[in-house]
Amino acid sequence: GIQVEQSPPDLILQEGANSTLRCNFSDSVNNLQWFHQNPWGQLINLFYIPSGTKQNGRLSATTVATERYSLLYISSSQTTDSGVYFCAVVLGTGTASKLTFGTGTRLQVTL
Amino acid sequence: GAVVSQHPSRVICKSGTSVKIECRSLDFQATTMFWYRQFPKQSLMLMATSNEGSKATYEQGVEKDKFLINHASLTLSTLTVTSAHPEDSSFYICSASRGAFYEQYFGPGTRLTVT
Numbered sequence: 001g002i003q004v005e006q007s008p009p010d011l012i013l014q015e016g017a018n019s020t021l022r023c024n025f026s027d028s029v030n031n032l033q034w035f036h037q038n039p040w041g042q043l044i045n046l047f048y049i050p051s052g053t054k055q056n057g058r059l060s061a062t063t064v065a066t067e068r069y070s071l072l073y074i075s076s077s078q079t080t081d082s083g084v085y086f087c088a089v090v091l092g093t094g095t096a097s098k099l100t101f102g103t104g105t106r107l108q109v110t111l
Numbered sequence: 112g113a114v115v116s117q118h119p120s121r122v123i124c125k126s127g128t129s130v131k132i133e134c135r136s137l138d139f140q141a142t143t144m145f146w147y148r149q150f151p152k153q154s155l156m157l158m159a160t161s162n163e164g165s166k167a168t169y170e171q172g173v174e175k176d177k178f179l180i181n182h183a184s185l186t187l188s189t190l191t192v193t194s195a196h197p198e199d200s201s202f203y204i205c206s207a208s209r210g211a212f213y214e215q216y217f218g219p220g221t222r223l224t225v226t
Binding site: 033035040041042043044045048086088098099100101102103104106 | 145149152154155156160175202204206214215216217219220222
């Protein structure tokens with residue numbers, strides 16, 4: 001099956017720093033989402049980004065589908081950004097469509 | 112918009128008993144709902160996909176007789192863990208989608224502990 005690898009696995013940042021998280025996938029996909037899982041376990045949709053670049057406040061994401069990777073940029077990080085970031089790729093079509101999650105990046109933002 | 116709720120948020124049960132977890136889409140109709148399982152410090156693993164009014168499709172290795180899924184309406188899906196054992200202890204998360212090509216919205220999760 002498809003492999004979805006994220007790097008780095010763990011990241012510690014000081015508040016105010018910028019970071020780039022990477023998601024590599026081993027096969028062509030129909031779509032890609034980025035999520036933030038907060039310390040209480042809630043998954044929050046960040047981006048739905050099959051290709052191109054999107055921005056939302058301090059976050060932006062770029063997917064280059066032809067090269068099978070996506071990047072998530074976090075600028076001016078805050079302690080509330082702590083948690084685990086997952087990318088997930090969409091495989092299949094129609095009722096067979098489903099998400100395969102990446103390995104995750106655990107982010108800790110310190111004061 | 113696109114809010115998904117789960118109930119209960121946390122449950123402790125004795126080995127051998129059954130537990131039901133509800134997943135509701137509060138402000139949209141979900142033609143497709145998904146159930147995931149997450150062990151500590153690991154990623155989410157899809158257990159099954161359900162479409163309203165039809166039987167769930169289970170992922171390889173997931174026992175359908177143990178994890179009963181019912182998608183009774185466009186806003187409600189339930190997961191019943193039957194004859195639970197300690198190894199079933201995990202974080203169970205549902206998601207809902209308006210359709211196959213739409214984004215999934217996730218519930219807050221249910222932490223199950225089997226003693």
